[in-house]
Amino acid sequence: RKEVEQDPGPFNVPEGATVAFNCTYSNSASQSFFWYRQDCRKEPKLLMSVYSSGNEDGRFTAQLNRASQYISLLIRDSKLSDSATYLCVVNMRYGGSQGNLIFGKGTKLSVKP
Amino acid sequence: DTGVSQDPRHKITKRGQNVTFRCDPISEHNRLYWYRQTLGQGPEFLTYFQNEAQLEKSRLLSDRFSAERPKGSFSTLEIQRTEQGDSAMYLCASSLGPPNYEQYFGPGTRLTVT
Numbered sequence: 370r371k372e373v374e375q376d377p378g379p380f381n382v383p384e385g386a387t388v389a390f391n392c393t394y395s396n397s398a399s400q401s402f403f404w405y406r407q408d409c410r411k412e413p414k415l416l417m418s419v420y421s422s423g424n425e426d427g428r429f430t431a432q433l434n435r436a437s438q439y440i441s442l443l444i445r446d447s448k449l450s451d452s453a454t455y456l457c458v459v460n461m462r463y464g465g466s467q468g469n470l471i472f473g474k475g476t477k478l479s480v481k482p
Numbered sequence: 483d484t485g486v487s488q489d490p491r492h493k494i495t496k497r498g499q500n501v502t503f504r505c506d507p508i509s510e511h512n513r514l515y516w517y518r519q520t521l522g523q524g525p526e527f528l529t530y531f532q533n534e535a536q537l538e539k540s541r542l543l544s545d546r547f548s549a550e551r552p553k554g555s556f557s558t559l560e561i562q563r564t565e566q567g568d569s570a571m572y573l574c575a576s577s578l579g580p581p582n583y584e585q586y587f588g589p590g591t592r593l594t595v596t
Contacts, residue, residue: 373524401582412573412587413525456524460582469538470515470585472524 375457375473386447390476392440392457401460404442406453447480486588488574494594502560503591507576514557517573525573564595
């Protein structure tokens with residue numbers, strides 16, 4: 370099983386649509402979870418951290434299910450400017466180390482007029 | 483602009499040459515990370531500094547790669563005897579806390595080895 374696995378997409382959706390991205394991770398000891406956004410040929414930018422209770426930031430909602438080792442990102446009312454690749458990121462801890470961030474390959478979203 | 487900066491932004495080199503990249507983290511961040519990203523993949527961890535101490539290195543980091551952060555501020559990543567497979571985007575990130583904290587990325591250095 371890959372450490373962090375995402376549906377690669379692409380997801381092609383019309384403006385205003387709701388789109389959901391899913392992500393699974395392999396290490397049950399993982400403690401921190403993030404969604405990053407990456408535009409073409411740019412650096413990843415932090416979109417939001419993911420908390421156990423779930424969290425929302427405007428049109429974006431992130432959920433974490435530790436039992437299933439599953440993370441999701443929901444985008445409501447999609448805008449053209451949401452077109453990007455969305456990276457699921459998990460802090461993987463092994464032994465006594467503080468762990469490293471492991472990135473999924475990303476899910477590409479294209480929002481069309 | 484107080485974000486992470488990297489220099490150069492682009493580097494084209496011939497196989498076998500050595501290259502060095504620089505990263506300046508956000509000033510109050512004492513953790514600094516190097517990643518490599520190839521097309522269609524997410525960033526892959528290379529190494530991590532807490533202040534000037536290099537705490538972890540990925541198995542991806544062969545003996546041709548070395549990184550330093552001599553005064554706990556900026557960092558350099560050197561690749562010796564470059565190979566075509568080294569062509570990638572090299573990203574630097576910094577954080578205020580350990581690796582489980584939010585990390586902020588620089589614009590990257592795109593390396594092309596011909």
